[in-house]
Amino acid sequence: MTDAITADTSRSELLKIAIGGLISGVLTPLLPAVLDRLDVRPGMWQLAVVALPFAVLVFVVLRWRSANPVWAAVAAAIVTMIAFVAAVNAAVYIDGQMAGAAKAMRSLFAGLAGGLVGSALMALGIALLPAGPRKAAPWMPMLVTGTVAGSLLALDNSLGLDRTSFLYPVWQAAVAVRLAMVLRR
Helix, strand or coil: CHHHHHHHHHHHHHHHHHHHHHHHHHHHHHHHHHHHHCCCCCCHHHHHHHCHHHHHHHHHHHHHHCCCCHHHHHHHHHHHHHHHHHHHHHHHHHHHHCCCCCHHHHHHHHHHHHHHHHHHHHHHHHHCCCCCCCCCHHHHHHHHHHHHHHCHHHHHHHHCCCCCCCHHHHHHHHHHHHHHHHCCC
16 A cells, blocks of 8 residues: 555656646746846856756755755756756757758757757766766666657757747656656655
Protein backbone atom coordinates (compact mmCIF):
# COMPACT_ATOMS: atom_id res chain seq x y z
CA MET A 1 0.00 0.00 0.00
CA THR A 2 2.83 2.42 0.85
CA ASP A 3 4.49 1.86 -2.53
CA ALA A 4 1.23 2.71 -4.32
CA ILE A 5 0.87 5.93 -2.29
CA THR A 6 4.49 6.87 -3.02
CA ALA A 7 4.04 6.17 -6.75
CA ASP A 8 0.85 8.29 -6.86
CA THR A 9 2.58 11.11 -4.97
CA SER A 10 5.53 10.91 -7.32
CA ARG A 11 3.26 11.03 -10.38
CA SER A 12 1.37 13.94 -8.87
CA GLU A 13 4.62 15.80 -8.18
CA LEU A 14 5.91 15.14 -11.70
CA LEU A 15 2.61 16.36 -13.15
CA LYS A 16 2.94 19.59 -11.15
CA ILE A 17 6.50 20.02 -12.44
CA ALA A 18 5.35 19.40 -16.02
CA ILE A 19 2.61 22.01 -15.63
CA GLY A 20 5.23 24.42 -14.26
CA GLY A 21 7.35 23.70 -17.34
CA LEU A 22 4.42 24.37 -19.65
CA ILE A 23 3.73 27.69 -17.91
CA SER A 24 7.39 28.77 -17.98
CA GLY A 25 7.55 27.72 -21.63
CA VAL A 26 4.56 29.92 -22.49
CA LEU A 27 6.16 32.90 -20.69
CA THR A 28 9.60 32.48 -22.29
CA PRO A 29 8.78 33.71 -25.83
CA LEU A 30 6.79 36.63 -24.39
CA LEU A 31 9.73 38.11 -22.46
CA PRO A 32 11.69 39.48 -25.45
CA ALA A 33 8.76 41.81 -26.25
CA VAL A 34 8.80 43.09 -22.68
CA LEU A 35 12.57 43.59 -22.74
CA ASP A 36 12.33 45.41 -26.09
CA ARG A 37 10.13 48.05 -24.45
CA LEU A 38 12.82 48.84 -21.89
CA ASP A 39 15.37 51.42 -22.92
CA VAL A 40 18.50 49.36 -22.25
CA ARG A 41 21.50 48.20 -24.25
CA PRO A 42 20.87 44.80 -25.82
CA GLY A 43 23.22 41.96 -25.04
CA MET A 44 23.54 38.40 -23.81
CA TRP A 45 22.15 39.38 -20.41
CA GLN A 46 18.77 39.99 -22.07
CA LEU A 47 18.84 36.48 -23.48
CA ALA A 48 19.64 35.18 -20.00
CA VAL A 49 16.68 37.11 -18.57
CA VAL A 50 14.42 35.38 -21.12
CA ALA A 51 15.37 32.12 -19.39
CA LEU A 52 14.22 33.43 -15.99
CA PRO A 53 10.84 31.59 -15.88
CA PHE A 54 12.56 28.24 -16.49
CA ALA A 55 15.38 29.11 -14.08
CA VAL A 56 12.78 29.75 -11.37
CA LEU A 57 11.24 26.34 -12.10
CA VAL A 58 14.67 24.68 -11.85
CA PHE A 59 15.20 26.45 -8.50
CA VAL A 60 11.86 25.11 -7.24
CA VAL A 61 12.60 21.59 -8.48
CA LEU A 62 15.98 21.55 -6.74
CA ARG A 63 14.50 22.81 -3.48
CA TRP A 64 11.61 20.36 -3.69
CA ARG A 65 13.27 17.21 -4.99
CA SER A 66 16.81 17.28 -3.64
CA ALA A 67 18.75 17.75 -0.45
CA ASN A 68 20.71 20.65 -1.94
CA PRO A 69 21.10 23.82 0.14
CA VAL A 70 19.48 27.07 -1.03
CA TRP A 71 22.75 28.36 -2.51
CA ALA A 72 22.94 25.26 -4.73
CA ALA A 73 19.42 25.82 -6.03
CA VAL A 74 20.35 29.44 -6.85
CA ALA A 75 23.49 28.17 -8.59
CA ALA A 76 21.38 25.71 -10.59
CA ALA A 77 19.07 28.54 -11.68
CA ILE A 78 22.08 30.56 -12.84
CA VAL A 79 23.49 27.51 -14.66
CA THR A 80 20.10 27.16 -16.36
CA MET A 81 20.24 30.75 -17.60
CA ILE A 82 23.78 30.22 -18.90
CA ALA A 83 22.70 26.97 -20.59
CA PHE A 84 19.83 28.82 -22.28
CA VAL A 85 22.19 31.43 -23.73
CA ALA A 86 24.58 28.69 -24.90
CA ALA A 87 21.71 26.69 -26.44
CA VAL A 88 20.44 29.67 -28.41
CA ASN A 89 23.96 30.48 -29.57
CA ALA A 90 24.53 26.84 -30.60
CA ALA A 91 21.29 26.85 -32.58
CA VAL A 92 22.21 30.09 -34.31
CA TYR A 93 25.70 28.78 -35.09
CA ILE A 94 24.43 25.53 -36.61
CA ASP A 95 21.82 27.42 -38.62
CA GLY A 96 24.58 29.66 -39.97
CA GLN A 97 26.79 26.71 -40.85
CA MET A 98 24.02 25.16 -42.94
CA ALA A 99 23.44 28.26 -45.08
CA GLY A 100 22.85 26.29 -48.29
CA ALA A 101 20.37 23.80 -46.83
CA ALA A 102 16.59 24.08 -46.81
CA LYS A 103 15.13 26.15 -43.98
CA ALA A 104 13.35 23.16 -42.43
CA MET A 105 16.58 21.14 -42.35
CA ARG A 106 18.52 24.05 -40.83
CA SER A 107 15.84 24.51 -38.16
CA LEU A 108 15.79 20.80 -37.37
CA PHE A 109 19.55 20.55 -36.85
CA ALA A 110 19.72 23.90 -35.07
CA GLY A 111 17.01 22.74 -32.67
CA LEU A 112 18.73 19.42 -32.04
CA ALA A 113 22.02 21.21 -31.34
CA GLY A 114 20.39 23.78 -29.07
CA GLY A 115 18.46 21.11 -27.18
CA LEU A 116 21.60 19.03 -26.66
CA VAL A 117 23.76 21.97 -25.57
CA GLY A 118 21.10 23.33 -23.21
CA SER A 119 20.33 20.03 -21.49
CA ALA A 120 24.01 18.98 -21.39
CA LEU A 121 25.16 22.21 -19.74
CA MET A 122 22.33 21.99 -17.23
CA ALA A 123 23.22 18.39 -16.44
CA LEU A 124 26.91 19.17 -16.09
CA GLY A 125 26.34 22.20 -13.89
CA ILE A 126 23.76 20.56 -11.64
CA ALA A 127 25.80 17.34 -11.37
CA LEU A 128 28.55 19.37 -9.74
CA LEU A 129 26.24 20.53 -6.94
CA PRO A 130 26.38 18.77 -3.55
CA ALA A 131 23.32 16.52 -4.02
CA GLY A 132 23.62 16.03 -7.79
CA PRO A 133 24.44 12.55 -9.09
CA ARG A 134 28.05 12.44 -10.29
CA LYS A 135 27.68 9.56 -12.76
CA ALA A 136 26.61 10.22 -16.34
CA ALA A 137 24.02 7.44 -16.64
CA PRO A 138 21.25 9.12 -14.58
CA TRP A 139 21.56 12.24 -16.74
CA MET A 140 21.28 10.49 -20.11
CA PRO A 141 17.45 10.47 -20.27
CA MET A 142 17.46 14.23 -19.67
CA LEU A 143 20.02 14.75 -22.46
CA VAL A 144 18.08 12.60 -24.92
CA THR A 145 14.79 14.28 -24.00
CA GLY A 146 16.30 17.77 -24.32
CA THR A 147 17.89 16.95 -27.66
CA VAL A 148 14.79 15.38 -29.20
CA ALA A 149 12.49 18.12 -27.88
CA GLY A 150 14.85 20.69 -29.40
CA SER A 151 13.76 19.48 -32.82
CA LEU A 152 10.45 21.31 -32.24
CA LEU A 153 12.32 24.44 -33.37
CA ALA A 154 11.67 23.19 -36.91
CA LEU A 155 7.93 23.10 -36.21
CA ASP A 156 7.99 26.60 -34.70
CA ASN A 157 9.86 27.96 -37.72
CA SER A 158 7.66 26.19 -40.26
CA LEU A 159 4.55 27.65 -38.60
CA GLY A 160 6.16 31.09 -38.32
CA LEU A 161 5.61 31.27 -34.57
CA ASP A 162 7.10 34.32 -32.88
CA ARG A 163 5.29 35.21 -29.64
CA THR A 164 4.13 31.62 -29.13
CA SER A 165 6.03 28.40 -29.36
CA PHE A 166 5.72 24.64 -29.23
CA LEU A 167 9.42 24.28 -28.45
CA TYR A 168 9.65 26.10 -25.13
CA PRO A 169 6.62 24.63 -23.30
CA VAL A 170 7.38 21.06 -24.40
CA TRP A 171 11.16 21.32 -23.89
CA GLN A 172 10.89 22.98 -20.48
CA ALA A 173 8.20 20.61 -19.20
CA ALA A 174 10.04 17.51 -20.41
CA VAL A 175 13.48 18.58 -19.18
CA ALA A 176 12.09 19.71 -15.81
CA VAL A 177 10.39 16.33 -15.31
CA ARG A 178 13.59 14.49 -16.27
CA LEU A 179 15.57 16.72 -13.89
CA ALA A 180 13.16 15.91 -11.08
CA MET A 181 13.51 12.20 -11.82
CA VAL A 182 17.29 12.48 -11.62
CA LEU A 183 17.11 14.34 -8.30
CA ARG A 184 15.01 11.88 -6.34
CA ARG A 185 15.74 12.13 -2.64
